[in-house]
Amino acid sequence: MNRATTRLRVLAALPFVLTLTTYLVLLALWDDRIPDTLATHFGGADGARADGFTGRTAFLALSAALLLGLGTGWTVLVRRTALWGAWATAGFAGTLLVLLVRDNLDAVDPAGVVSPLGNLALAAAVAAALALVGLGLTRLVPEGDPAGPSATADGPRLALGASEVAGWSRATASRPLTVLAVLALAAVPAGLLLAPWPGSLLALLGLVVGVPGLALSRVRVTVDRRGVTVRPALVPRPRVRVPLDEVAGASVRELDTAAVLADFGGWGYRVRAHRTGVVLHSGETLVVQRDSGREFAVTVPDARTAAALLNTLAERHGKV
Amino acid sequence: MLFRVDPASAVPLGDQIAACVRAALADGSAAPGERLPAARELADSLGVNVHTVLRGYQRLREEGLIELRRGRGALIVPGATAPDRARLVSRLREAAADARELGLTDEEFVELARTSLG
Incomplete structure (x- = not known):
């Protein structure tokens, strides 16, 4: 791997490291204010009331894993022209998670937690701001093909x-x-014979995968x-x-x-x-x-x- | 696998093609069980007649180095001994060439080979 690629990967990983660190620090600060059950899904219809819940440990593990997973994906797959996307993703996901935990703080009854729609707008704003940072940082990565003539x-x-x-x-x-490819092709006659007509025609899709495969x-x-x-x-x-x-x-x-x-x-x-x-x-x-x-x-x-x-x-x- | 032939050489082109396969097998750049390019394809690739390639493949088959199957092309014989067999055939052909150079008749060479079997 050459220097430009390494630098690009580091710059893609950076927003996720920052977000994860910030998130973990906030969790530590709020440790005794986070309830045992968190409201994690909110219905849009009746005033953004909570209608989905997750246990505290599971939520903390899942949210950290989400940031880590997104970060790893962006680090491995990032391209020079898409660096801003890594920053935007980190900003959006991080902001939503922090706001979600904040809304849950000191909640006695998780069903009473309200997550205003404004959270989404705030997350989008943070994402846009970080996207600009990422766009600016793109200049630090030299342009051009790693394998030159x-x-x-x-x-x-x-x-x-x-x-x-x-x-x-x-x-x-x-x-x-x-x-x-063999599985896809084998599915064609099987699908045509076994599935009810005309839905069985969908089995022909197997040819689309199987023949080029x-x-x-x-x-x-x-x-x-x-x-x-x-x-x-x-x-x-x-x-x-x-x-x-x-x-x-x-x-x-x-x-x-x-x-x-x-x-x-x-x-x-x-x-x-x-x-x-x-x-x-x-x-x-x-x-x-x-x-x-x-x-x-x-x-x-x-x-x-x-x-x-x-x-x-x-x-x-x-x-x- | 690399095929290289020299139309300016005195060695028949078919023999040169066979020698390429033997050499590739001996140095490991072709593996037992590997499929050789189809005769027509190799002929197009090198710009030689398809019968020339087939003559080379036929020779390799007689030497027990490849299998020719109708419609399935030429396959290097599977089995770990194929590279050693290729080396043996190469040495034998060298010996035969040396014998000709010494002025031995073909019968004398075969007799000599029989004697060395003990």
Whole structure:
């Protein structure tokens, strides 16, 4: 992970750390004023009266877990352009929790607790203010792609004779995706036969998940004189290809789960602002830099050989 | 797996393709049970005739290194001994080439191989 990413994560975690600290300090201060049962849900119709209740210990644990969970999610998935969202979320959730506890203070009968609608407005205002703080802090994070073109200029090479022709080919699979796709496809005939008509037509939705899922569950990656091609292992189409003409360079990256989520937002065929990827698992990834500045990534074992060959072929083609 | 062939070499292209698979198996970049690219696909990839690739695959099958199944393509034989078998075949082919260089006839080489079995 590079410095810019680390800084971005820290700045995303910060509002949640601050909120959680403030919340815990207030809880400690109010310790003997918090009742054993708190009103935690309020009906909108009859003057915001309480109609849902939670025990004190459960509430404290749940509320702290909520802040921790939101904080972890934002820290892992944050993007530079969305940093303000982390601050807004922390502000909104934190304010609501604090106001909720405040309304419950010294309550003898939790059913008598009233939470004015103004609480929501106040939380929204705090969220908006913190969003502006987050927006300002975005400037502290350098812009640009973590994997710049410089990473590929000194990418791996392969010694290839002048008259030699070379190609690299490798199949790679995702077991969870295979299982998911097969289950989705199996649900189609089962649903059509067993469910009452016409609701059973909903089972056809299984095709929507199953067919692309199956196509992606096992793919073959090829690097040769034509460029990089990724296609389903068993059929030649549909395929994704980066022609050799458009290859600016290739490199290898180790993608762990956090990097997959942060850079691609999940597994499968992913299209993001600066990159496209066929991400089937974690681990070795062939990253192709295109002339346009976009990145094409595919998770595949032995990506080092693929990158070396691609760089060599692109160089021979009069590029790099 | 990396395939590299040199059309300028005296070695037939099919043999070169077979040698790539043996080498990949020996150095671990191809694993037992792995599926090789379909012959037509590999031919397109390298810009050679599909029959050339099939000749290479056929040779590997005779050496017991791959299984050819109709409609399912070529599969490296499963089992932990496949890499060692690939190395053995490579050494045998080297020995055969050496024998030719020494001026031995094919019969003499086979006789020599039989003798070394003891």
